[in-house]
Amino acid sequence: MEKMLEDNINAPAETVVGPSVKIQGDLNSEGNIRIEGQVTGKVKTSQSVFVNQGAKIAADILAGNAVIGGDIQGNLKISGQLILQNTAKVTGDISCSVLRVEDGAQFTGKCAMNGDTGPVVSTKKEKVPQLEAEE
């Protein structure tokens, strides 16, 4: 499943929000959504949401699956798999079935798996400073 979602990252989406687009309101779609611009409001689809690096979202996201590489301020309610890429910055609560957090991703909030209120995680992973090259 994880592989399939990653394979779909570059697949054509039904809704594509380009880098210079600003959306205000409730963005609903029946297909995949790819966001490269800014969204304020709510994002909802039964399919997958791909938030690319550089995207800025101040909205709750309800989706089947999600791959996050941008900046999100809002709650993520994902029924399937959620991937936080190394460029992701999420401030909000997460609910999902499967979670993968890549090195460098930043997340501040509560995390509930399978809709359980279960163990609450609050993390903020700092980026590892790069070693200076020896001369």
Add this chain to the structure above:
Amino acid sequence: MYYYILDQHNLPIDKFERLQTELQGLLTEFKISGECARVTPLRSVADLVDTASQRGAKTLVACGSDDTFNLMLAALRGRDFTLGFIPFDEQSYLAKILGVDNLFTGVKTVAARRIEKIDLARIAGNYFISYLEFGVMSQDLKSANWLTSLKLLSTETKSYTIRIDDSYNVNIDALGGLAVNIRSTSSKNETIANPTDASLDLLLLEKLNKADILRYRKIIAMGCLEEVPKTTVIKCKKMEFLEPRGANLTMLGRVVAKFPATVEIIPQRLRMIVGKNRTF
């Protein structure tokens, strides 16, 4: 009963009369003759649609250019007809979409009477099946050479505001865009520009660098904006073009409305006679 609306439009009179004779011969040959009426300065396409309605015609066939068909659609005003199209113009865009390449194929298609239900779009009381253009997409990019394309696509962007499905506003600095129901590359299997999916597609073209303009200019001219990087694609049932006020919305180069304007889709509204080689 079949009602044929014959329109000379921009054709030279001798060519039109030759096509008219050829058409009447073919209609008799295929046993689909009905009433033929010719558009004149005193009898517009709309007048002929009214006449067809009064005479109880069930099938209206536009014989002429894309404009003839579009004018016929606009004149329907909610009346229920099955529509057909026989092209008199080899460059017809609709003919390509509907799979009727020429006069002979057009008549053969009407005779075969393969009917598809397709979505109909509405703007300011007018109906259309193809697409609307705005901004740089209203320009004649198809016939432009690379230098003209470069010049046209290097113009400054405009700030557009479009409200979608009464749900959210889209603000974008764009060169222009399209509101598409059907285009010549439409397909039932495609998610974009599918005329049977009960949706319109809004495609917005952002500013490109020179290398991308030269690389994608032909794709842009074909209207396949989704293949161009950074293009915004939104599927919806209703779009309200709010800003900039006064900007033109055109269809095949003809201005049909100005901002602010609302475009809506009416799902599966149109019964259309289509050819085997249709693009959807």
